Every structure is written in structure tokens, then in C-alpha cells.
Amino acid sequence: MDQHGKAQGPIPISNRNPQFRRDVLKHREAQGLNACFSCGTCTAGCPISEVFPEYSPKKLTKMVKLGMKQEVLASPWIWCCTTCHNCEQHCPQNVQFFSILNVLKNMAAEAGYAPSPWVEQTRQVMRTGLVFPTDEALARKREARSLPAIKSDGAKAKKLIESTGTDKIPAQGDR
Amino acid sequence: MSRYALFLGCTTPTQVIQYEISSRWVCREIGIELVDIADFVCCGMNQVNLSREAGLLLATMNLAHAEAKGLDILTLCASCTGALAEAIERLKDQETRDSVNRKLELVGLEYKGRTRVKHLSRVLYEDVGLERIKGKVKRDLSNLRVAPHYGCHYLKPESAFEGFDDPDNPRTLHELISATGAFPAPYETLPLCCGGKSFPVSREPAFYLVQKKLDDVMSQKIDGLVVQCQTCYLMYSDQQKVINERFGKHYHIPVLLYPQLLGIAMGGDPKDLGLDLHAISLDGLLAKAGMDRWI
Numbered sequence: 001m002d003q004h005g006k007a008q009g010p011i012p013i014s015n016r017n018p019q020f021r022r023d024v025l026k027h028r029e030a031q032g033l034n035a036c037f038s039c040g041t042c043t044a045g046c047p048i049s050e051v052f053p054e055y056s057p058k059k060l061t062k063m064v065k066l067g068m069k070q071e072v073l074a075s076p077w078i079w080c081c082t083t084c085h086n087c088e089q090h091c092p093q094n095v096q097f098f099s100i101l102n103v104l105k106n107m108a109a110e111a112g113y114a115p116s117p118w119v120e121q122t123r124q125v126m127r128t129g130l131v132f133p134t135d136e137a138l139a140r141k142r143e144a145r146s147l148p149a150i151k152s153d154g155a156k157a158k159k160l161i162e163s164t165g166t167d168k169i170p171a172q173g174d175r
Numbered sequence: 176m177s178r179y180a181l182f183l184g185c186t187t188p189t190q191v192i193q194y195e196i197s198s199r200w201v202c203r204e205i206g207i208e209l210v211d212i213a214d215f216v217c218c219g220m221n222q223v224n225l226s227r228e229a230g231l232l233l234a235t236m237n238l239a240h241a242e243a244k245g246l247d248i249l250t251l252c253a254s255c256t257g258a259l260a261e262a263i264e265r266l267k268d269q270e271t272r273d274s275v276n277r278k279l280e281l282v283g284l285e286y287k288g289r290t291r292v293k294h295l296s297r298v299l300y301e302d303v304g305l306e307r308i309k310g311k312v313k314r315d316l317s318n319l320r321v322a323p324h325y326g327c328h329y330l331k332p333e334s335a336f337e338g339f340d341d342p343d344n345p346r347t348l349h350e351l352i353s354a355t356g357a358f359p360a361p362y363e364t365l366p367l368c369c370g371g372k373s374f375p376v377s378r379e380p381a382f383y384l385v386q387k388k389l390d391d392v393m394s395q396k397i398d399g400l401v402v403q404c405q406t407c408y409l410m411y412s413d414q415q416k417v418i419n420e421r422f423g424k425h426y427h428i429p430v431l432l433y434p435q436l437l438g439i440a441m442g443g444d445p446k447d448l449g450l451d452l453h454a455i456s457l458d459g460l461l462a463k464a465g466m467d468r469w470i
Contacts, residue, residue, distance in 0.1 A: 047368050048380050055380075079224075080377035082384070083254075084368035085331035089342060098332075102227055109225045117375040118224045125233070129216030130185040138189060145196055145449070150188055151213035156282040157233060163278050166226040 020069035027103045032095035036061050042087035042097050048080055055080055057087045057097045064104070073108040079115050109169050116171035126158040126167060177302045179249035179293070180241040181209040182259070184405075185217050187251050191405035193449025197434040198251055198295055200447045204438075205303055205311060209249065214240045220258040220328075220372075234262035235275050239286040248292040253404035254372065257328025259292040260335035294329055296403045296433055297339060300347050308354040313442035318463045319357035321436070322397045323348040324388070324411070326404035327368050351433060352401055355440035359401075364391040371406035374414075382418060385410050389418075389426045399429035399460045401436050408432055413454045429453070429460045439464050 024030050042057035043049045049056050055077040063072050072078065078101060087097040108114070121131040128134060129152035139149060161167050187194045202209050219233030238259060241248045250256040266272045266288060276285050293301070299308060330342040340347045343366075349359040367388050370381030389411065392400060402408050412430040419426055430453070431439075438448040439461075445451055450461070461467070 047370075047384055048373075051383050052380055076377075080373050080380050082327075082368045082370050082380070083372040084327040085333075085342075086366075086368075089331060089333060102223055105224050106226055114225055115376040118221060121221050121375070122225055122229070125217045125222065130189065131217050131221060132185050132189045134189060142188070142192060145192060147188070147192060147195060147199075148211055152216055154216070156214070156236060156284075157216045159281050160232040160236060160278060161222070161226075161229050163281055164226050164229045164232065166222065166229040169225050 015070075016067040017069040018067045020067045020072075021065055023107070024064050024100065024103055029096055029099035030103045032091075032093065033061065033064060033100060035093040036065075036095045037093065038062060039092065041090050041092060042095075045086040045090050047084060047086070048082060052077075052080070057101070060104070061095070061097065061100065064100070072104060073111050073113055078104055078108060112170060112174075113172050114169050116173070119169060119171040122161060122166060122169075125154055126161055127154045128152060129154045129157050176206045176208055177298060178208040178210065178246065179298065180212050180215075180244060180246040182215055182218070182237065182241075182248045182250045182255055182292075184250070184252040184255040186409070187405045191408055191432075193435065193452040194251055194405045194408065194432045196447070196449035197432060197438050197443075200443055201434040201438050201441070202295075204441055204443075205299075205308075207249070207298060207303070210244065210246060212240055212244065218252075218255040218258040219262070220254045223258075230258070231262055231265065231275060232278055234258050235266060235286050236279060236282065236284060238262065238266075238290040238292075239279060239284040242286060242290040243284070247290060249298055250292060250294050251404075252406065253294065253326030253329040254406060256292060256294045257331060257335070261332055263288075263290070263292065264332075264335040294403065296329070296348060296351055299437070300351060301339075305350055305354045308351070308437070312354075312356055312440045314356075314440050314465055316356035316436075316440050316464050317358070319399075319460065320360040320397050321352060321357050321399050321401045321431070322362050322392050322395070323352055323359050323365070324369070324400050324402045324407055325365075326402065326407045329403060348401070348403060348433065352436065355437050357436060357440070360395060360397050362391050362395050362397065364388045369407040369410040371410045374410065381410065382414070382422070385414055386418060386422070386424070389415060389428055392428055393426065397428075398463055399431055399457075401431050401433055403433045405432070416454055427455065429455050429457045431457070431460070439466070
């Protein structure tokens, strides 16, 4: 695949990694993977696939089954899901593709492919508890409209995030 | 009288304060008591991208804070609703709850499984009821045709919503709009996602999704969109302006948050409802609502 995830001719499947499928299946919410019979209902209902056929839940599921670890984790397309849940809402086999995709994104993040906005948001939550910064101008704006001051802080969120190791995840390109 | 812990999330209190202003006003006028909890943090929705565990821990910490005060949670954001509701569902599994609670000990908290979460619209629909809402209406909105937009996580994942409404054929926002006197206009792209949740990392698909809905709404003689999530609001309102500039389009579709529409019907002033804070002018829509003197 090129950098946009577009297939350049047939996808090479010679360097398969059967362990990849087993690693994904270790996660309870991903166990529907084996029930997928590639009917494509997920992709038919996906608003992203409609415009960008390079993104296909059906194809990604197949690639996981084939053990195409590198191709899946390095694909920029796994990050373009809008989280609408249509893929699993209409799956006749009850495969939770949205959950499988989250497992794949987590694996990709650990492998160094996390998009920097998600990494920055997590760092921001560790600082203030919210994904967006707050400043004096906002405080004045809120006060002028009689809204209570924002008091959240990130101390507890930081402890919890650190307990999962997520604070150590680098943004893509950071290493 | 209903009493809830108000869960603002990250975006509403920092970028879409008109949603907070109008929600607080409507709740006060209608008798829903909102309790602010300073300890609330991000719902964990976006952290799931990097770590499902981190996302679940943040969601559960919020649930535990509300539970410690004996309160259920009222949300404004569709995604916070989905993230917290999904966490509640997952935490029904004893093994999951035990392992999450072992981590919550780090911050001196425990979640016992009592807190429930409801979006503002669901509280209005279930706790207040359509008849009582109709009884509060003071302005005639019968000239208004508006397109409802639900927000994906208002009803999905379906397993987390106890049969409230039908994600494939939703009706509650339609009925809440009807209760204000306005007409919930049918349109083809009703179920289409706003694209907001991938927007920070993947802009082009989101721009496409927004335009697809705006094109549809424009062709239907609709006065505006009514949304119930600040992310959907930002995509259809602020990004509408960006799209006009970037793609040479000429959209002018007002976007209202549901409590603003309800607040207008209830006789609220524009300032009470934050109607002066919109990226896309509401003038035409307000004129149709008989609010010419405010423009």
C-alpha cells in the first residue's frame, strides 16, 4: 500500500504473521472476528467507505485474519473511522468491528503509529482533566455569562493514565 | 423534581458555551436541578484511540464521582453519553469492574455500579415528558421547519441504551421538536454522521460528510438544523464557514442546539440562550420564530 492506503496491485500476503490474528483475538471484544463471513454489510453501511473505498471494515477484518500485521497497523486509514457504530449496528453475525478497530488502533499506537492529535489530547487531559486548554480569556467569557468557573484538574486522570502506560505512547514521528 | 450531576465534557464549556448557557436556562425553567461536580474530567472517549483501558478508567472515575454524591449523570454531548453508557454496560461484568476498581484505588475511588447516565434530551423526554414541555411553550414556532440531527452516540452502541429509542429509526428528537411547535422536517441524510470524532486526525472524510448533509438540507426548504451535541454543532456550524471558504461553497444553514429551540419556544431571550454566539447568523430563523425585535 502507498501512504494513502491505496493498494498498488495485488496485496502481497507472503509475509503473513499468524500470531497477529491470535493477538487480536486475545481481546474479548474482538472475538467476533472468527464469526465474520465477509458479507460486507459493515462496509456497505460505513459513511467513510462510501467516499473513500480504501477504508473498508470488511477488508481490514480479512487482513487481520490473514495475519497482515504490518499492513494493518501502519495503515493511515484505521484512524479515519468516525465512530458512528454503523458497522456493528447492522452486522448479521454480531461482529463488533468498532471494538476490533479500537484493538487495532491501540496496537498501532503501541507500535509508534499514533496520530499526534490523540497523543496531545491525552497529555492535555493529564494536565487539566480536559482535552482542550482553558485560559484567562475563556474564564472571563464564562464569568460574563454567569457560568461557573472551570475547576477540573488533571491530577487523578494523570495517575490513571500513567497506570496504563498510555502516557508513554509516542506520537507518530516522535521516535 | 429531577436532580442530576451535570456532565459538561470538554468541548461544551470551552468552545460551545451557548449549549451550556441554554441547557442551564431550560433546566432551571423546567425544574431539573443540575449539580456541578468539580472533579469531573474528560469522559475518556478519545483516549480509547490510544488505550481502551485508559478510556474506561476515565469514564469509570467520572461515574464514581457522581455515585459518591448519590447522583445520576446528565450529559449534553452525545459522545460523552455513549462513552459513559458503554462503560456502565461493560462494568456490569464483575471481573471487569473488579479490575477497574483495583486501578481506581490509586485515586481513592470505587464504582459500585449504581450511577446511570442520560442525555439532556432523554431527561426531557422521559422525566419531564412531552405534555409538560408543550405546556411551557409561549412562542408560536409553527412557521419553523427544522432538520433533526441526532448524533451517533446519543443512541449507540445500542446495547448501552436499554431500548430507549431506535438507532435505526429514531423518533425522540423529532417528538421533542414537535413539542416546541416547530416542524421536524424529513430529509434523506438524517442518519449521516457529522464526522466530528475523526476530524482532529482525518479532515477530508469529515468535510465530505458535512457537505453531504448540508447539500441535502439546503435542497429541502429547511430553516435550520437542530442538533443535540456540541461536536455535531461545531461540524455543521463553524466548519460550514470553513467549507464555504475552502471549497468555494455558499452554505448558509443556521444550526441550533435543541435547548436553544426549546428555550425560544419557552419565551427565553437570546442572551438567556446564547443565541448571540453563533458562527452562522440565526436572523432568518429567529424572524420566522417571531423574534424580529431581537435582530
